[in-house]
Amino acid sequence: MPQLRTIDGGTADLSPEDLQSFKTGFKGAVLGADDPAYEETRKIWNAMIDRRPGLIARCTGTVDVVQAVRFARKHKLLVSVRGGGHNIAGLAVCEGGLMIDLSAMRGVWVDPVGRTARAQAGCTLADVDRETQLYGQAAVLGFVSATGIAGLTVGGGFGYLSRRQGWTCDNLVSMEVVTADAQVLRACARENEDLFWALRGGGGNFGIVTSFEYQLYPVGPEILGGAIAWRGEDSRQVLQAYREFSAAAPRELTSVAVLRIAPPAPWLPKEIHGKPIAALFVCHTGKVEDGEALVAPLRKLGQPVADIVTRRPYTQMQSLLDATQPKGRRYYWKSHYLGALSRELDELAVAHAARIASPHSAIVLFQIQGALGELGPDHSPAGNRDAHYVLNITASWEKPQDDATQIQWARDCFEATRPCSTGGTYVNFLTEEEGADRIAAAYGRANLDKLAAIKRKYDPDDLFRHTKRVSV
Ligand SMILES: Cc1cc2nc3c(=O)[nH]c(=O)nc-3n(C[C@H](O)[C@H](O)[C@H](O)COP(=O)(O)OP(=O)(O)OC[C@H]3O[C@@H](n4cnc5c(N)ncnc54)[C@H](O)[C@@H]3O)c2cc1C
Structure with a gap:
């Protein structure tokens, strides 16, 4: 049985049946340390980060994300969320806990007439650019194509189009989000507006975004x-x-x-x-x-x-x-x-x-x-x-x-x-060691206070804590 860390620093009391029932309901792969794919999957972009999750849940879609969140909640597991795995501080991978890995979720659907694209949260920038450029359109993304869209977008995001259109998150139309209580919500200007606001820069503190809908602009090809x-x-x-x-x-x-x-x-x-x-x-x-x-x-x-x-x-x-x-x-x-x-x-x-x-x-x-x-x-x-x-x-x-x-x-x-x-x-x-004062510098006091209030509403038990935290 894998030893899984809990949010209070202890070890989860998991039975083989608990694990089996999670695996049964899960469509993607569930990887333990003895699985041949584990070593490669736990590695992220920055080799300074060398953490070993107790279990990796490789999600194939929203239902898998819901299942993983339910499993984590039930057993009070320490959770980290991986999009493209490019965060310099290594937020994507936790030591001993459950890594919810979205990097296999890479679908992109473009509406060239409405000039929007919906992209699953495991996409890289290259995945989105490839599909949108077919129509001579582009979303506001970053400068290096292997970067994940998820962490980039929920943290703000800037690139070659930002002078024209602002932060990546200024150009979000909507998001599908799995919250800490395993609900699937749509966040946009008219639904769950507070969650929509928080996820446009506030990082991974509020839920797991399964897909992003971006406004597109004519660019190139x-x-x-x-x-x-x-x-x-x-x-x-x-x-x-x-x-x-x-x-x-x-x-x-x-x-x-x-x-x-x-x-x-x-x-x-x-x-x-x-x-x-x-x-x-x-x-x-x-x-x-x-x-x-x-x-x-x-x-x-x-x-x-x-x-x-x-x-x-x-x-x-x-x-x-x-x-x-x-x-x-x-x-x-x-x-x-x-x-x-x-x-x-x-x-x-x-x-x-x-x-x-x-x-x-x-x-x-x-x-x-x-x-x-x-x-x-x-x-x-x-x-x-x-x-x-x-x-x-x-x-x-x-x-x-x-x-x-x-x-x-x-x-x-x-x-x-x-x-x-x-x-x-x-x-x-922000690097691994940069904490409260630098997070405050990133948001400013007023935005940080508002983020903390939204955090209390959507994640009162602080399930999504393997982040640059907006409250302690
Ligand atoms: C080579 C390189 C180039 C970069 N260039 C740019 C750039 O041009 N512009 C720019 O703005 N930034 C840039 N960045 C920074 C980049 O925005 C962050 O590294 C970002 O975290 C990358 O997203 P990711 O999905 O790969 O992150 P990951 O490491 O996978 O995730 C980081 C954290 O983001 C949160 N997160 C991830 N997925 C989700 C999700 N689906 N829902 C909710 N929260 C989630 C979680 O807290 C997670 O732990 C660059 C980084 C690198 C390494």
Whole structure:
């Protein structure tokens, strides 16, 4: 019999019949530690997280999720919920408890006339983009195609379309949710409005979303996008140009600045591999010709070592950063929301980039300012509508013996850049150790109080506690 942890830290008193009756009613696989598929299924994107759930319930649909929640409630089990398994803090996998794994639920249904798509909660961004792009439409999702839509959406979500349309969660039409008492609810602007509000940024604290209905927008299928790279010595000049370029850019144009060591990527010349670079990723989702004119000045800046900005499928743009973020490396992130960029920040970024201790680590600036700033701070808990950029300090390495050095590099850069922050942060970029004060920074006091009240209503026993918690 598997030993399963309970929410109070004890061990569940499960009989073989209890387990058998759960398995009988469950259509997907129920994996214990001795199952051949267990090891691979428990692994998530961040290899720093090495937890062993007592049992993994691989759901095939809403009924399986209901069964898993009933089983967990009955035996007061510690529960974690896995969508794409990309959360940096490893929220998807709990030690000793029941991992409710949605990653096999990957159906997408597009209504091209109504411009909406319903996607099951185990989808990756690539799954949704693939189906919606058939109609030249897209949902507002993130920058790396293997990321799960579920955690991204319930935590807020931003990507190349956010300047045009706001947070991912601002573009939700409805959700199907299995609550802690195993009810299936629809959450939208007219039904269970409080739950709808909370799930648009408040994380996995309120229930398990089984499917998301997104508003779609005309995008592509071909856009102008790609990246331009310069030698590390030119970083100051590139960051200054980025400041000016991004501040003036229309909302159809989103850019991302990256300082790092050049990876051995085919688009970068061999002689630059292993040397510091500054790169700008750009994506223009308006008319391609307009994008070309807008990007032209950047291409003339100094002497780029590579330039792959071109007309390309939007789905290709969405996966351009994928190779830099493979599953199974060790990762540690620190992040701030920023207002306008400044020379002071440029100097700090250049100084800390010079101390990067891993060929995989990077200092990344995402531009998000635009539509999300037009809604009130309490429109959804994702809030932070004063943010113009997201700074993510992404340490990434291979060997456990390097943990301390890599983590320290990210922390030092984070502390040095703190004065440039709005004070806010993104809940989905919070690491394992970041707790109450950072969660408060992610939501703001008023939104956090409202989230705590909704939590008491929908999950009074705190079944969904393997999260960035909004109440204790
Ligand atoms: C390589 C990489 C790139 C990223 N890029 C972006 C980006 O461009 N934009 C952006 O906004 N974020 C980005 N993120 C952050 C991302 O939003 C989070 O990692 C998010 O948690 C990923 O969702 P997931 O389903 O893979 O998470 P998981 O690790 O599977 O789940 C994380 C937590 O989310 C909650 N959750 C998951 N599924 C559900 C559900 N069905 N119902 C309710 N709660 C649920 C649970 O609390 C769960 O434990 C990126 C992350 C990575 C690793």
